[in-house]
Amino acid sequence: MTDAVAKPVPGQSNMMDTLRRSYGLIQSLAVLALLVIVLSYLSPRFMTWINISNLMAQMSVILIVAAGMTVVMIAGELDISVGAVVALTSTTAAYLMVNYGITAGLVAGILIGPAFGILNGFIVTQFKIPSFIVTLGTSMMARSLAFVVTGGMVIAGVPAEFKIIGQGKLLDVLGVTDPGAFEYLNIPLPFLIAILVYALVWVLLTRTAFGKKVYAVGANSTVAMLSGIRVARVKIACMMIVGLTASLAGLLLLSRVGASQADSGRGLEFEVIAAVVIGGTSLYGGQGNVLRTIIGVVIIVLIRNFLNLSRIDIFWQDFATGVIIITAVLLDALQKYIASRR
Numbered sequence: 001m002t003d004a005v006a007k008p009v010p011g012q013s014n015m016m017d018t019l020r021r022s023y024g025l026i027q028s029l030a031v032l033a034l035l036v037i038v039l040s041y042l043s044p045r046f047m048t049w050i051n052i053s054n055l056m057a058q059m060s061v062i063l064i065v066a067a068g069m070t071v072v073m074i075a076g077e078l079d080i081s082v083g084a085v086v087a088l089t090s091t092t093a094a095y096l097m098v099n100y101g102i103t104a105g106l107v108a109g110i111l112i113g114p115a116f117g118i119l120n121g122f123i124v125t126q127f128k129i130p131s132f133i134v135t136l137g138t139s140m141m142a143r144s145l146a147f148v149v150t151g152g153m154v155i156a157g158v159p160a161e162f163k164i165i166g167q168g169k170l171l172d173v174l175g176v177t178d179p180g181a182f183e184y185l186n187i188p189l190p191f192l193i194a195i196l197v198y199a200l201v202w203v204l205l206t207r208t209a210f211g212k213k214v215y216a217v218g219a220n221s222t223v224a225m226l227s228g229i230r231v232a233r234v235k236i237a238c239m240m241i242v243g244l245t246a247s248l249a250g251l252l253l254l255s256r257v258g259a260s261q262a263d264s265g266r267g268l269e270f271e272v273i274a275a276v277v278i279g280g281t282s283l284y285g286g287q288g289n290v291l292r293t294i295i296g297v298v299i300i301v302l303i304r305n306f307l308n309l310s311r312i313d314i315f316w317q318d319f320a321t322g323v324i325i326i327t328a329v330l331l332d333a334l335q336k337y338i339a340s341r342r
Helices: 012-042 049-074 082-100 102-127 131-150 160-167 180-185 189-206 209-219 221-226 231-257 268-278 290-309 314-341
Strands: none
Touching: 012 290, 049 082, 049 189, 049 209, 049 231, 049 268, 049 290, 082 102, 082 131, 082 231, 082 268, 102 131, 102 160, 102 231, 160 189, 160 231, 189 209, 189 231, 189 290, 209 221, 209 231, 221 231, 268 290, 268 314, 290 314
């Protein structure tokens, strides 16, 4: 007499998968809520609308780049050239806008990131060189070109029409001069643009065949290739996407500040990677959620904001960011180890 085999209850497997996916999101939200409570207690100015509005505008650049970085890291690669690409985009667009008009600056600026993405992706896939090394080299190239464009000087005089994108707010653009009780709806335009980018990336990763290929390539590129997926094309496309988000961020930064210099965006890549890892994307690829990346970015920005409000020496702020990066990497390694032991 054979033992009876327990059959899964219809729908039980899907429900368990949903719970597992939701657990990580709930965990991240809980950490964020705890952080907000602690920072609100330590700094009375933290929860004021003026501070929150400023934070929305400030985090927009890192938010947009982090969206593209999530795609690349899910595919199992890294791009540490994004900070330099942001600087090159910003400086090139500023130079062209001042001398040849907004259209020339926008077109050139938006093409820089994808061009570097194609270069990075081609070298990584065709010559089998680690993306960290390749993007380190292209980062130096982009930063050098940014200094060539500016001559080491600040480029100012960006057209006022372009600065509205980075400095405007929703109700101001809609013509509401006295928001009154609707003040909390006066959200900075850069933040709205960042949310739109996340919506597009979320659809790309979860509702398209390309998104499934990205996860498959990151989980196991050999298996993905044997399944008929063109791994090289997927990785190059991912590199182009993160390059595009870096260009968008560079244009947004230029619009918000109204001027540009070659040294802008320095260190941005490490904050972005830390935020993406804190958001649950694995450094080993094949795992990640772009919506959780938002939480990771917010956590990074909130800690920096608290250090500013507390008037802590700026040199210690980089130390704090380094601790966050190391902690995020260790947590990712721990999760990988636990998963391998199951």
